[in-house]
Amino acid sequence: MWKSVLAGILIAAFAIAAFLAIGCATFFGPAICAIDRKKQAFTPTVQSPARHDLYMREGAPEPYRDKQNPMEKTIGNIVEGARLYDLRCAVCHGLMGVGDGQGGASLAVQPADLGRSLGQPLYKDDFFYWSISEGGAPFGTDMPPFKNDLTDRDVWRILTFMRASFAEQGGPVADDAAAPP
Ligand code: HEC
Helix, strand or coil: CHHHHHHHHHHHHHHHHHHHHHCHHHHHCHHHHHHHHHHHCCCCCCCCHHHHHHHHHHCCCCCCCCCCCCCCCCHHHHHHHHHHHHHHCHHHHCCCCCCCCHHHCCCCCCCCCHHHHHCCCCCCHHHHHHHHHHCCHHHCCCCCCCCCCCCHHHHHHHHHHHHHHCCCCCCCCCHHHHCCC
């Protein structure tokens, strides 16, 4: 009797081991398992891996390197940052910064989910200052450069707002989170 129980346990253990080794996709197909894998691995808005590769290798280029946000986290700066974000960025990155804006839907490289990088301590202020100022031209994406359009102080105010609102929010959002207020 105990032998068959033992055999049962062994078979179950083997099945689990095989499942882990061969992978979910082999059993259930990639469609189901891809979702799982996406949640596990940290994907820092891999919309433009080139941007992230460069930053990880060399840091932000001059004159953006090591610059820190000089704007204080006051309600005034956050509200002004929110106003500018709604006006200039939400069309592509979405109201909640997850990258679901109407304007981005048809772009070859999709707008980034800003909360992911904002929630990562490795991505310092200079990453955002540089990305927003120079845009995606160096990487062939449609992220516009804002350096001639917004003052430095406004770029920093937008970052102040984004840090206050989007940071660490990278995961899936509730359906109603992206709805207009
Ligand atoms: C026309 C659509 C569009 C608009 C408008 C836009 N973006 Fe983007 N943005 C993109 C796309 C596409 C990417 C991904 C490709 C890349 O990184 O170059 C991106 C990437 C970024 C990144 C890099 C994030 C990361 O983690 O890779 C930041 C930061 C960013 N945008 C901030 C902003 C801000 C702030 C504004 C408004 C001032 C803005 N964007 C306006 C399309 C847009």
